[in-house]
Amino acid sequence: MHAVSLEHVSKTYAPQATGWRGLFMPPSGPGFQALTDVSFTVDHGEFFALLGPNGAGKTTLISVLAGLSRPTSGHASICGHDVVTDYQAARRSLGVVPQELVYDPFFTVRETLRIQSGYFGFRHNDDWIDEILANLGLTDKAEENMRALSGGMKRRVLVAQALVHRPPVIILDEPTAGVDVDLRRSLWEFISRLNRAGHTIMLTTHYLEEAQALCSRIAMLKRGKLVALDKTQTLLARAGGSLEEAFVKIMNSDEDTAVEVAV
Numbered sequence: 001m002h003a004v005s006l007e008h009v010s011k012t013y014a015p016q017a018t019g020w021r022g023l024f025m026p027p028s029g030p031g032f033q034a035l036t037d038v039s040f041t042v043d044h045g046e047f048f049a050l051l052g053p054n055g056a057g058k059t060t061l062i063s064v065l066a067g068l069s070r071p072t073s074g075h076a077s078i079c080g081h082d083v084v085t086d087y088q089a090a091r092r093s094l095g096v097v098p099q100e101l102v103y104d105p106f107f108t109v110r111e112t113l114r115i116q117s118g119y120f121g122f123r124h125n126d127d128w129i130d131e132i133l134a135n136l137g138l139t140d141k142a143e144e145n146m147r148a149l150s151g152g153m154k155r156r157v158l159v160a161q162a163l164v165h166r167p168p169v170i171i172l173d174e175p176t177a178g179v180d181v182d183l184r185r186s187l188w189e190f191i192s193r194l195n196r197a198g199h200t201i202m203l204t205t206h207y208l209e210e211a212q213a214l215c216s217r218i219a220m221l222k223r224g225k226l227v228a229l230d231k232t233q234t235l236l237a238r239a240g241g242s243l244e245e246a247f248v249k250i251m252n253s254d255e256d257t258a259v260e261v262a263v
């Protein structure tokens with residue numbers, strides 16, 4: 001049983017109404033295909049990167065795994081639980097750090113984490129909440145209101161929120177976007193520790209040097225298709241340099257289908 005599994009996953013977004021006609025007529029047209037026949041697996045304990053340029057489909061894929069968006073076809077599962085037919089078990093096995101800073105401005109950090117714990121049925125979770133706060137450098141912010149935190153601090157809370165139910169699989173969607181060097185370091189230290197403790201980590205980032213340093217295997221999406229999947233070292237050896245060179249080479253390849261896929 002894999003930590004994450006995607007089998008022939010495609011996702012087409014429904015057509016959007018545009019212009020003034022949209023006020024009177026239902027949207028028509030083929031919709032937008034954000035993912036096309038994506039298949040891969042991530043094993044337990046892996047530190048895995050999902051890379052791709054803006055609009056490649058990374059967030060869409062994460063939304064499918066988190067049960068926020070239904071695949072148009074294909075199947076996805078977390079720790080063997082189908083994200084559609086066994087949603088609750090799949091969601092309990094997964095912690096997601098979203099790309100956007102979403103938070104309720106009326107609660108303190110601790111209240112936010114208690115509420116999140118409650119969603120997963122954890123009532124007396126303060127010991128674990130304190131441990132997460134300490135590891136993310138948030139202990140002295142615990143009683144502060146969310147709206148009073150800086151952007152980087154809010155991002156730390158998003159990471160904390162994803163961890164309250166001790167999920168075996170953690171997905172981070174660009175966790176270090178707009179984050180200072182100090183937080184970036186402490187964040188990666190903490191995430192690496194979670195990985196060493198057995199958690200499976202899947203991350204998207206535009207900082208390729210982070211993926212190169214942290215991840216043992218890398219997948220690349222281009223216009224919704226999987227175009228590379230291999231061990232980091234193998235990708236580097238093929239490109240003869242850095243991950244950035246490998247990325248640019250693969251993204252500029254005319255091939256629209258998988259070019260370097262190895263499992």
Ligand SMILES: Nc1ncnc2c1ncn2[C@@H]1O[C@H](COP(=O)(O)OP(=O)(O)OP(=O)(O)O)[C@@H](O)[C@H]1O
Binds near residue numbers: 034052055059
């Ligand atoms: N709800 C939606 N309705 C229609 N199209 C959408 C929707 N969400 C995303 N898309 C489109 O799907 C494509 C993939 O978007 P997605 O956010 O998954 O890309 P991404 O790889 O995460 O990009 P980024 O690196 O910029 O975050 C984009 O062209 C986007 O405009």
